Amino acid sequence: MNKNRLEAFSDGVIAIIITIMVLEFKIPNGNHLSDLIPLLPTFFSYAVSFLYVAIYWNNHHHMIHTVKNINGKILWANLFLLFWLSLIPFTTAWMGEHHFAKFPMLLYGIILLMNAVAYTILQKSIIQHEGEDSILLKAIGKDYKGKASLFLYLTAIGMTYFNEWISGGIYIFVALIWLIPDKRIERFLNSI
Amino acid sequence: MNKNRLEAFSDGVIAIIITIMVLEFKIPNGNHLSDLIPLLPTFFSYAVSFLYVAIYWNNHHHMIHTVKNINGKILWANLFLLFWLSLIPFTTAWMGEHHFAKFPMLLYGIILLMNAVAYTILQKSIIQHEGEDSILLKAIGKDYKGKASLFLYLTAIGMTYFNEWISGGIYIFVALIWLIPDKRIERFLNSI
Amino acid sequence: MNKNRLEAFSDGVIAIIITIMVLEFKIPNGNHLSDLIPLLPTFFSYAVSFLYVAIYWNNHHHMIHTVKNINGKILWANLFLLFWLSLIPFTTAWMGEHHFAKFPMLLYGIILLMNAVAYTILQKSIIQHEGEDSILLKAIGKDYKGKASLFLYLTAIGMTYFNEWISGGIYIFVALIWLIPDKRIERFLNSI
Amino acid sequence: MNKNRLEAFSDGVIAIIITIMVLEFKIPNGNHLSDLIPLLPTFFSYAVSFLYVAIYWNNHHHMIHTVKNINGKILWANLFLLFWLSLIPFTTAWMGEHHFAKFPMLLYGIILLMNAVAYTILQKSIIQHEGEDSILLKAIGKDYKGKASLFLYLTAIGMTYFNEWISGGIYIFVALIWLIPDKRIERFLNSI
Numbered sequence: 001m002n003k004n005r006l007e008a009f010s011d012g013v014i015a016i017i018i019t020i021m022v023l024e025f026k027i028p029n030g031n032h033l034s035d036l037i038p039l040l041p042t043f044f045s046y047a048v049s050f051l052y053v054a055i056y057w058n059n060h061h062h063m064i065h066t067v068k069n070i071n072g073k074i075l076w077a078n079l080f081l082l083f084w085l086s087l088i089p090f091t092t093a094w095m096g097e098h099h100f101a102k103f104p105m106l107l108y109g110i111i112l113l114m115n116a117v118a119y120t121i122l123q124k125s126i127i128q129h130e131g132e133d134s135i136l137l138k139a140i141g142k143d144y145k146g147k148a149s150l151f152l153y154l155t156a157i158g159m160t161y162f163n164e165w166i167s168g169g170i171y172i173f174v175a176l177i178w179l180i181p182d183k184r185i186e187r188f189l190n191s192i
Numbered sequence: 193m194n195k196n197r198l199e200a201f202s203d204g205v206i207a208i209i210i211t212i213m214v215l216e217f218k219i220p221n222g223n224h225l226s227d228l229i230p231l232l233p234t235f236f237s238y239a240v241s242f243l244y245v246a247i248y249w250n251n252h253h254h255m256i257h258t259v260k261n262i263n264g265k266i267l268w269a270n271l272f273l274l275f276w277l278s279l280i281p282f283t284t285a286w287m288g289e290h291h292f293a294k295f296p297m298l299l300y301g302i303i304l305l306m307n308a309v310a311y312t313i314l315q316k317s318i319i320q321h322e323g324e325d326s327i328l329l330k331a332i333g334k335d336y337k338g339k340a341s342l343f344l345y346l347t348a349i350g351m352t353y354f355n356e357w358i359s360g361g362i363y364i365f366v367a368l369i370w371l372i373p374d375k376r377i378e379r380f381l382n383s384i
Numbered sequence: 385m386n387k388n389r390l391e392a393f394s395d396g397v398i399a400i401i402i403t404i405m406v407l408e409f410k411i412p413n414g415n416h417l418s419d420l421i422p423l424l425p426t427f428f429s430y431a432v433s434f435l436y437v438a439i440y441w442n443n444h445h446h447m448i449h450t451v452k453n454i455n456g457k458i459l460w461a462n463l464f465l466l467f468w469l470s471l472i473p474f475t476t477a478w479m480g481e482h483h484f485a486k487f488p489m490l491l492y493g494i495i496l497l498m499n500a501v502a503y504t505i506l507q508k509s510i511i512q513h514e515g516e517d518s519i520l521l522k523a524i525g526k527d528y529k530g531k532a533s534l535f536l537y538l539t540a541i542g543m544t545y546f547n548e549w550i551s552g553g554i555y556i557f558v559a560l561i562w563l564i565p566d567k568r569i570e571r572f573l574n575s576i
Numbered sequence: 577m578n579k580n581r582l583e584a585f586s587d588g589v590i591a592i593i594i595t596i597m598v599l600e601f602k603i604p605n606g607n608h609l610s611d612l613i614p615l616l617p618t619f620f621s622y623a624v625s626f627l628y629v630a631i632y633w634n635n636h637h638h639m640i641h642t643v644k645n646i647n648g649k650i651l652w653a654n655l656f657l658l659f660w661l662s663l664i665p666f667t668t669a670w671m672g673e674h675h676f677a678k679f680p681m682l683l684y685g686i687i688l689l690m691n692a693v694a695y696t697i698l699q700k701s702i703i704q705h706e707g708e709d710s711i712l713l714k715a716i717g718k719d720y721k722g723k724a725s726l727f728l729y730l731t732a733i734g735m736t737y738f739n740e741w742i743s744g745g746i747y748i749f750v751a752l753i754w755l756i757p758d759k760r761i762e763r764f765l766n767s768i
Contacts, residue, residue: 212403
């Protein structure tokens, strides 16, 4: 089984997810610059989620790039990831609309966590399918970044109980550590 | 005629169908966790339909994978399938909004039945085009799963007259028997 | 310049156009079968427009299939076609919402006419680029079907002045004569 | 790293951006031709933005066409461009709804400027990655058109202070000078 359509379908779904978030920007009734101010939280939450979805696309791109062929399990692990990615626009809009209130921030963390879990499952399915020669396995090594992210999301989710702004800080921090998306895979590929 | 654009266009349409269903989640007015509770039926119906569309994509992927080249009839059979798939978001939203009431459940069954019929027509068009050497024909064998699904959808549609929850159970049951999407084709391809 | 991205981009845009029309189906407030009856005109106009966009995709598929390479003029002629295709969902919704009233039917005809004009321009750009050896030129011959469509759209537009149902009949008639999309090209390709 | 998925993902996102702008056309309540008149500014702003997004797709197409392989920096520069492109539908709708008022026109200029800046960054990342042999570098030469556009957008933004119609004229003028999108690259490629 080749991977072309898995890539094409994932690209399609992720492209739509990243774009429909914009539909949450309702045009203001007024036509003054100050009418844009109430939209700032929505804009900020959009920018963060755009970054997150972009990171997932980027890492997905690099991960699938290392794969030679796929199986049914990988297809379903990929669809499971797409399912959780598809929930990001909803929670992004809720968070923006309610100015980063406690519970929207909590839900945002849970959705991010589920995405990270789904991504980890997809990664494991690929490595399992490829066996010991897996380029992906060699490239991610002990996957410190992946494990740290899961831990940080869990921390952020717990932190909403005390202060949701700390959680927000953690979400941005995790995004930043992934912004350099796959130096690992890229470097590894260059080294062989 | 090659099949690349049929795949690309189908991937595009299915990716959009699976994603626009999320637009039905209207953000709650409140910002408390309990404000999410009224959304649970919508979420559940989304999850089931996501699964259904994912199964169709998956099976479509495997079916077209076996095809060498296509003709005009296959193109139109494919568009007929896409038409019925495109009606899933509407009926999903109606079902979720009205908490799985009798008639939305009935319509859901009819749309699923029409999708199964359209899929069967597409399958037959491909086999007819390929003749006796059809890999697809050998892979699906007597197509017990396809025939059973048609029968189960009809049963579920009839059952809504008595109890719509039995119908709901059947819809989930059919999804589960397809979840292992094409062991048949995959196994067959591995065996040659 | 190769044609891959022109195909991919056109597939993307047409896939979105054909799918967002579904967003016009607003879920009824009630949950009875009879609550679906007011949606019937919307459904019918959706089905006709789905057919039209499908025909355009199909013919576009066959037309570009004959092309070896493209130039800037073809790119822009293609974008001009996509622009007019993108207006189909709006006029479809207006027509459905107002139960095929005179002026929505008139606008529908104008948009269909502009699409046919744009398609003809794209066709001419390709033939001009390819010169006398153009497979497309040989395949379409005198393009009776294309010319007849333009004439029929003009007739239908004029007819809305007297009776919009005649126009509606013409729109469906034109769709039907294109339903067998490109026997011409397909036959020609098989003959060489 | 090859460029296929960068192209596919960009095509997907740009196709969605260019198409969801149509969703801003709300169907009029009436069914008379005169009910369309209030939609004219929305239609006109849609047409201009369609042209702009089409120009970006066209130039993106030509630019990436010259590239042999990509790196992580190019991926992110591309995503940065897609982010700013994704904001065009919002500002287009605001501008159309408020009949080209001063501040919507200002925001439109800022978004166009940011798109031009992002495009320039993407261009520089590619040239930097390819070094002195860069086909892109040779093709764009001193990039007079790119520099002139940046200058014209800045002028237009400043001009909204005095008269927003001058700004509008500049936006259309810039679109027109790009309409012949890449004669430069196309000519250069033909010359080698």
